[in-house]
Amino acid sequence: xxxxxxxxxxxxxxxxxxxxxxxxxxxxxxxxxxxxxxxxxxxxxxxxxxxxxxxxxxxxxxxxxxxxxxxxxxxxxxxxxxxxxxxxxxxxxxxxxxxxxxxxxxxxxxxxxxxxxxxxxxxxxxxxxxxxxxxxxxxxxxxxxxxxxxxxxxxxxx
Amino acid sequence: xxxxxxxxxxxxxxxxxxxxxxxxxxxxxxxxxxxxxxxxxxxxxxxxxxxxxxxxxxxxxxxxxxxxxxxxxxxxxxxxxxxxxxxxxxxxxxxxxxxxxxxxxxxxxxxxxxxxxxxxxxxxxxxxxxxxxxxxxxxxxxxxxxxxxxxxxxxxxxxxxxxxxxxxxxxxxxxxxxxxxxxxxxxxxxxxxxxxxxxxxxxxxxxxxxxxxxxxxxxxxxxxxxxxxxxxxxxxxxxxxxxxxxxxxxxxxxxxxxxxxxxxxxxxxxxxxxxxxxxxxxxxxxxxxxxxxxxxxxxxxxxxxxxxxxxxxxxxxxxxxxxxxxxxxxxxxxxxxxxxxxxxxxxxxxxxxxxxxxxxxxxxxxxxxxxxxxxxxxxxxxxxxxxxxxxxxxxxxxxxxxxxxxxxxxxxxxxxxxxxxxxxxxxxxxxxxxxxxxxxxxxxxxxxxxxxxxxxxxxxxxxxxxxxxxxxxxxxxxxxxxxxxxxxxxxxxxxxxxxxxxxxxxxxxxxxxxxxxxxxxxxxxxxxxxxxxxxxxxxxxxxxxxxxxxxxxxxxxxxxxxxxxxxxxxxxxxxxxxxxxxxxxxxxxxxxxxxxxxxxxxxxxxxxxxxxxxxxxxxxxxxxxxxxxxxxxxxxxxxxxxxxxxxxxxxxxxxxxxxxxxxxx
Numbered sequence: 063x064x065x066x067x068x069x070x071x072x073x074x075x076x077x078x079x080x081x082x083x084x085x086x087x088x089x090x091x092x093x094x095x096x097x098x099x100x101x102x103x104x105x106x107x108x109x110x111x112x113x114x115x116x117x118x119x120x121x122x123x124x125x126x127x128x129x130x131x132x133x134x135x136x137x138x139x140x141x142x143x144x145x146x147x148x149x150x151x152x153x154x155x156x157x158x159x160x161x162x163x164x165x166x167x168x169x170x171x172x173x174x175x176x177x178x179x180x181x182x183x184x185x186x187x188x189x190x191x192x193x194x195x196x197x198x199x200x201x202x203x204x205x206x207x208x209x210x211x212x213x214x215x216x217x218x219x220x
Numbered sequence: 221x222x223x224x225x226x227x228x229x230x231x232x233x234x235x236x237x238x239x240x241x242x243x244x245x246x247x248x249x250x251x252x253x254x255x256x257x258x259x260x261x262x263x264x265x266x267x268x269x270x271x272x273x274x275x276x277x278x279x280x281x282x283x284x285x286x287x288x289x290x291x292x293x294x295x296x297x298x299x300x301x302x303x304x305x306x307x308x309x310x311x312x313x314x315x316x317x318x319x320x321x322x323x324x325x326x327x328x329x330x331x332x333x334x335x336x337x338x339x340x341x342x343x344x345x346x347x348x349x350x351x352x353x354x355x356x357x358x359x360x361x362x363x364x365x366x367x368x369x370x371x372x373x374x375x376x377x378x379x380x381x382x383x384x385x386x387x388x389x390x391x392x393x394x395x396x397x398x399x400x401x402x403x404x405x406x407x408x409x410x411x412x413x414x415x416x417x418x419x420x421x422x423x424x425x426x427x428x429x430x431x432x433x434x435x436x437x438x439x440x441x442x443x444x445x446x447x448x449x450x451x452x453x454x455x456x457x458x459x460x461x462x463x464x465x466x467x468x469x470x471x472x473x474x475x476x477x478x479x480x481x482x483x484x485x486x487x488x489x490x491x492x493x494x495x496x497x498x499x500x501x502x503x504x505x506x507x508x509x510x511x512x513x514x515x516x517x518x519x520x521x522x523x524x525x526x527x528x529x530x531x532x533x534x535x536x537x538x539x540x541x542x543x544x545x546x547x548x549x550x551x552x553x554x555x556x557x558x559x560x561x562x563x564x565x566x567x568x569x570x571x572x573x574x575x576x577x578x579x580x581x582x583x584x585x586x587x588x589x590x591x592x593x594x595x596x597x598x599x600x601x602x603x604x605x606x607x608x609x610x611x612x613x614x615x616x617x618x619x620x621x622x623x624x625x626x627x628x629x630x631x632x633x634x635x636x637x638x639x640x641x642x643x644x645x646x647x648x649x650x651x652x653x654x655x656x657x658x659x660x661x662x663x664x665x666x667x668x669x670x671x672x673x674x675x676x677x678x679x680x681x682x683x684x685x686x687x688x689x690x691x692x693x694x695x696x697x698x699x700x701x702x703x704x705x706x707x708x709x710x711x712x713x714x715x716x717x718x719x720x721x722x723x724x725x726x727x728x729x730x731x732x733x734x735x736x737x738x739x740x741x742x743x744x745x746x747x748x749x750x751x752x753x754x755x756x757x758x759x760x761x762x763x764x765x766x767x768x769x770x771x772x773x774x775x776x777x778x779x780x781x782x783x784x785x786x787x788x789x790x791x792x793x794x795x796x797x798x799x800x801x802x803x804x805x806x807x808x809x810x811x812x813x814x815x816x817x818x819x820x821x822x823x824x825x826x827x828x829x830x831x832x833x834x835x836x837x838x839x840x841x842x843x844x845x846x847x848x849x850x851x852x853x854x855x856x857x858x859x860x861x862x863x864x865x866x867x868x869x870x871x872x873x874x875x876x877x878x879x880x881x882x883x884x885x
Contacts, residue, residue, distance in 0.1 A: 085821075086743045086830050107604045113462050115606065118455065158606025165601055169591045173584040173613045180576045191561065 226276025233269035240350035244343035267328035287373035313366035344412030388448035399438025407503035424486035436853035443846030454804035467509030473582035570628035626683020648682030666735035673731035680724030715856025722848025729841030
């Protein structure tokens with residue numbers, strides 16, 4: 063269900079627009095430049111859509127942004143210049159890969175930090191248990207213990 | 221009358237849930253077997269009442285009773301019966317009904333097949349299950365009543381959202397919910413164990429089948445949804461890191477971790493406290509997914525339900541259950557005894573590694589999904605966290621996991637032999653290096669890292685095969701003996717191998733299609749053609765076709781490979797006049813496990829048509845791998861030790877033929 067509803071609603075919003083994602087008339091005739099445009103497009107968010115890049119989106123805004131990216135490329139901008147230009151116009155919200163900053167340090171650092179923390183915890187717990195070194199037994203009632211012995215014997219018998 | 225009956229049955233179900241949620245617990249506290257035994261009939265009655273309510277709603281859809289508001293909103297007499305049925309859950313109210321139905325279905329299964337459970341554990345688990353049911357039944361009755369009537373019934377309903385008029389709707393949501401909600405059982409068992417304050421290896425053995433069932437269904441549900449969006453969206457994307465997708469991926473990751481830690485607990489009595497926590501977290505993530513999607517907190521676009529009352533209600537459910545469960549855990553978990561020491565290099569150690577990486581991957585997805593919300597709430601700053609972020613954080617974690625994965629099954633319990641495992645994986649490693657080199661040689665474009673991805677995928681697949689080869693000793697003993705050994709292997713060993721192999725297959729598909737897809741996007745006039753991969757696609761022209769409640773504008777394409785006619789493809793634009801909407805119906809042609817994919821836009825005035833043609837190499841492997849995983853889960857589920865609750869005693873195995881003979885006499 064979940065994301066289908068999302069797709070459904072997204073498509074519903076743009077159903078009246080005949081366009082869909084990159085259109086033939088938008089594309090640059092130079093394949094190398096077009097490839098660059100596509101790569102940049104995949105990093106940029108269609109700001110009126112939900113989590114869609116302008117490369118995928120069907121919204122009119124995405125269409126305009128795709129044209130804008132290609133205009134900048136034709137004007138001789140480098141990839142970074144194109145992205146900087148769009149950020150200066152629309153803010154960092156447009157970047158699908160948030161740049162590392164004070165605001166996003168926790169976001170980017172989360173995975174390595176958690177991995178490290180988890181590893182440290184595992185080692186610590188393991189060390190503590192090893193030091194405690196007491197035989198671990200479940201507290202079973204006498205009847206349960208008898209039943210358990212019976213089961214274990216019946217299982218391990220050759 | 222029928223809708224009122226359904227409504228009434230749902231209220232009765234709520235009543236039963238309240239009884240089921242309290243009496244058995246009182247019973248376990250006072251040691252009253254009569255009160256404890258109430259749980260079983262109550263769970264069955266609960267299921268019966270919810271089933272009546274669900275069937276009543278389905279009946280309203282089948283007979284198109286437009287006096288019911290929900291039916292009027294989402295159905296139409298021109299829709300085929302199958303879509304009238306599936307539209308029962310193609311909307312907010314109905315999908316919540318499906319959610320609760322599956323919840324009480326699992327409860328009834330535990331009641332029916334939980335005969336070998338200790339009575340206190342069963343009573344407590346069913347009681348916890350009833351709390352969840354009660355909360356969601358109350359939610360439906362209070363905020364999302366599907367049986368609401370309209371005073372003057374209209375003659376015709378609105379249509380089901382056209383994009384949902386697809387066979388995918390019959391399969392995907394029930395499967396996904398079976399997975400999501402299936403984890404409620406493990407949650408209930410975990411809470412029951414905490415209430416009792418004791419837990420042992422047998423607990424893991426009872427719970428593992430439920431984890432397996434939920435995990436299998438979730439796997440298929442996610443894969444099904446991915447394939448649906450692949451052919452429905454018109455450009456062949458299969459995963460978008462969309463928040464709603466992430467909401468289904470997170471329980472899958474946590475559930476996969478749970479599946480493995482429960483194994484350690486069952487075999488070695490270790491990781492008990494951790495397994496309980498995972499059981500709680502997995503279902504909490506399911507609940508959170510429900511909340512994120514249902515409440516509209518993530519985005520206004522995704523929200524089915526814009527009514528804030530619903531969001532607040534689910535948030536309350538979320539806080540009570542997750543908060544309550546974690547508090548109980550913090551209070552009771554220290555009482556649980558740990559057991560089973562093991563060396564770092566061992567099967568247990570490998571499974572701990574698995575858990576660490578899966579949980580970190582899950583946390584990464586969670587943080588990535590919620591971070592923009594939190595940041596906006598705290599600082600007012602808006603950022604986007606999209607696919608590039610997830611690919612570069614989730615990707616490395618999963619790759620590390622995949623490299624280590626083949627070692628796990630080859631290690632012994634308690635103390636493993638890393639060098640020995642590495643030696644046995646030598647053939648797999650060589651094969652994967654050859655595959656990576658071949659991929660590097662054959663393809664002369666695409667990302668540099670792609671051949672390494674292929675190498676890892678092959679390593680995972682070959683590693684799974686190695687496990688079976690080692691266990692059957694197929695190359696070292698006569699083939700007849702090896703065959704007998706293969707038959708004698710526990711089914712769970714085959715299950716592991718199949719599921720791990722499947723993950724490799726999926727990775728292969730993802731890498732191939734991501735790196736080496738080709739696409740052509742162009743305006744084509746009738747008679748014009750496009751070349752892609754080894755194929756030439758010629759546009760013959762458009763024609764119209766009328767369906768039951770839609771009109772198609774169909775483009776006809778002839779596909780040639782060299783001079784040989786391969787086939788005809790007919791993608792279309794499908795217009796639904798009732799909703800004034802159009803969908804893109806892509807045409808797919810399967811060649812081996814690769815696909816040719818064509819979708820078209822609306823025809824231009826000059827007769828030309830915008831066309832997107834894709835060649836998706838090995839794309840079907842992505843979903844085929846999920847099929848392998850499902851099959852592996854099913855094999856594992858049919859293992860005697862889970863079916864019967866005990867492995868077959870070796871003695872009985874020897875005596876069995878004799879006993880059978882005697883019986884025959």
